[in-house]
Amino acid sequence: MTLTTDERWDLIEKISHKVVTFGKFEHTLKDALGELTVKSLTGIPIAIAVLYGFWSIFSSFAGTLCTDGFFVKLFDGHFLPWMQSIFPGKGGWFYYIFVGDPAADNCFEAFGVLTSGLFVAIGVVLPAIFIFYLMMALLEDVGYMPRLAVLIDTIFHKIGLHGYAIVPSILALGCNVPAVTATRILETKKQRFIMMTLLAIFIPCGAQLGIMQEVIPESIGIVLLYLIFGYFIFGFILNKLISGKSPEILIDVPPYQKPLWNNISRKLRMRLVGFLKTAVPFVLFGCAIVNILYLTGTIDWLAKILTPLLTGWFGVPGETVGPLIAAFLRKDLAVAQLSAIEMSKYQMITSVVLVSIYFPCVATFVMLLKEGWENLLGSLAVLVTVIFLYGGLINLIWTLLGVQ
Amino acid sequence: MKERIGIVYFKILGIVTLIFGITDLIVTIGGNDFSWGVLEISSDMFRGGWGGLIVISAGLFYLSSLKNFLEIHQLSKALMASILIWILAGTDIFVRITESIPGGEGGPWFNSLEGFLSAYIPPYPPVIFLLPFSLVILFFVGKRKKA
Numbered sequence: 133m134t135l136t137t138d139e140r141w142d143l144i145e146k147i148s149h150k151v152v153t154f155g156k157f158e159h160t161l162k163d164a165l166g167e168l169t170v171k172s173l174t175g176i177p178i179a180i181a182v183l184y185g186f187w188s189i190f191s192s193f194a195g196t197l198c199t200d201g202f203f204v205k206l207f208d209g210h211f212l213p214w215m216q217s218i219f220p221g222k223g224g225w226f227y228y229i230f231v232g233d234p235a236a237d238n239c240f241e242a243f244g245v246l247t248s249g250l251f252v253a254i255g256v257v258l259p260a261i262f263i264f265y266l267m268m269a270l271l272e273d274v275g276y277m278p279r280l281a282v283l284i285d286t287i288f289h290k291i292g293l294h295g296y297a298i299v300p301s302i303l304a305l306g307c308n309v310p311a312v313t314a315t316r317i318l319e320t321k322k323q324r325f326i327m328m329t330l331l332a333i334f335i336p337c338g339a340q341l342g343i344m345q346e347v348i349p350e351s352i353g354i355v356l357l358y359l360i361f362g363y364f365i366f367g368f369i370l371n372k373l374i375s376g377k378s379p380e381i382l383i384d385v386p387p388y389q390k391p392l393w394n395n396i397s398r399k400l401r402m403r404l405v406g407f408l409k410t411a412v413p414f415v416l417f418g419c420a421i422v423n424i425l426y427l428t429g430t431i432d433w434l435a436k437i438l439t440p441l442l443t444g445w446f447g448v449p450g451e452t453v454g455p456l457i458a459a460f461l462r463k464d465l466a467v468a469q470l471s472a473i474e475m476s477k478y479q480m481i482t483s484v485v486l487v488s489i490y491f492p493c494v495a496t497f498v499m500l501l502k503e504g505w506e507n508l509l510g511s512l513a514v515l516v517t518v519i520f521l522y523g524g525l526i527n528l529i530w531t532l533l534g535v536q
Numbered sequence: 537m538k539e540r541i542g543i544v545y546f547k548i549l550g551i552v553t554l555i556f557g558i559t560d561l562i563v564t565i566g567g568n569d570f571s572w573g574v575l576e577i578s579s580d581m582f583r584g585g586w587g588g589l590i591v592i593s594a595g596l597f598y599l600s601s602l603k604n605f606l607e608i609h610q611l612s613k614a615l616m617a618s619i620l621i622w623i624l625a626g627t628d629i630f631v632r633i634t635e636s637i638p639g640g641e642g643g644p645w646f647n648s649l650e651g652f653l654s655a656y657i658p659p660y661p662p663v664i665f666l667l668p669f670s671l672v673i674l675f676f677v678g679k680r681k682k683a
Binding site: 159160161164165167174180182184188189196200 | 597619681
């Protein structure tokens with residue numbers, strides 16, 4: 133005998149009435165607050181306020197206090213001149229790879245492994261990642277994350293996912309690598325594929341956000357808006373195109389509680405160590421590879437070949453080919469490189485969006501491969517389509533607005 | 537009696553909060569910062585636009601909590617309105633702190649005492665003025681806990 137879903141629920145209700153003793157439940161203030169955060173009418177303004185606080189603290193701590201306040205001064209004013217003066221062989225290729233441009237007066241322009249590489253990794257990315265993971269751990273410990281999952285469940289169903297997709301989505305804002313692993317909380321292959329593809333393409337990592345905050349603070353809102361729109365538009369399309377199930381879930385929502393410092397510090401330490409192990413070598417390695425490609429003339433050659441495509445279809449200068457190659461190694465590095473290229477504000481926005489949606493960084497690439505080569509190939513096919521469609525569309529929007 | 541005082545207090549606070557929120561949005565749409573005495577409203581899309589929306593929500597939460605004010609669900613709305621204001625005011629104070637510590641471009645590593653203190657002088661955004669008034673909710677929450 134097969135039961136329908138309704139019949140199963142009826143049966144569950146009958147059994148639970150027989151075996152469960154119901155006591156008197158009194159609402160506490162915590163319960164009432166919890167209810168407010170999951171109802172859409174009240175929950176959405178609260179979610180906006182939480183994200184507002186999150187972003188405000190993220191940008192003022194990482195950008196204003198750490199990077200602009202101390203690290204720029206340390207690296208540009210002391211470390212760069214010191215490296216330029218003590219490193220031997222000025223003008224040679226070894227010097228160019230490790231220290232970068234000898235005439236540069238700031239670490240964004242020098243682009244050496246030991247100058248820009250260390251500055252990006254320690255001076256920009258580390259404070260951004262630290263504050264991001266600290267606030268993330270706080271929200272998890274307080275009990276807000278499951279409520280956000282419930283609140284956003286309906287919207288995520290439109291793109292074939294469910295509320296818990298918020299976990300990999302928000303983790304990806306820190307780093308895509310643990311986020312790819314976190315997609316395992318989704319039940320079906322279809323859901324995991326959609327989630328992995330969307331996060332690899334449309335979610336900028338904390339490092340990238342940190343550097344965007346540093347390089348294009350006035351345009352970051354527009355870039356993020358483009359990425360959010362892309363996330364939902366292409367999620368909707370993928371949901372329609374890919375066969376498979378998107379089941380409902382039952383989420384256990386714990387009561388709000390005081391965060392425990394032990395939990396938070398342990399999570400923070402674990403995530404920071406994981407991030408540093410993955411990111412720092414790739415930033416330094418990325419700097420070296422890009423410099424070698426510049427020295428051997430490969431980037432100039434590629435720029436010449438790809439200029440018609442870059443300027444004609446995407447509306448960005450041919451020189452962006454260098455950052456696009458660097459983006460495969462580290463996207464934060466690529467955005468830093470973009471800042472040294474002369475272009476209009478709108479070309480900069482398009483370039484940053486392109487760097488974001490272009491190929492996942494190599495660490496994410498490896499994680500996607502671990503999850504199965506079919507997933508990786510599928511994601512790459514979607515990615516190539518998205519770059520051309522979305523990149524061209526953004527250029528078209530600027531052209532129609534008459535600002536390109 | 538306490539409920540009556542709470543209703544009148546949060547009705548006034550709700551209306552003032554709502555007016556501040558709407559003004560935030562109008563100033564943002566207008567595109568020019570607004571300054572009046574010790575009050576300053578930013579036209580920045582993030583602080584004025586999104587911030588304005590949150591202040592409006594806080595105002596509406598206060599006003600919707602008035603009927604049967606001390607009932608747990610109604611009180612939670614007023615508490616949530618205050619939490620929204622605390623988030624906004626807290627982040628604003630945090631921004632000031634982060635700006636006041638470093639010595640600035642070309643200056644020493646740390647700010648001078650004068651420079652540090654000058655970061656905290658007015659003008660202030662509306663939420664800073666709302667902050668002390670929003671703390672009154674703690675009195676009602678405490679009273680309820682005792683009861």
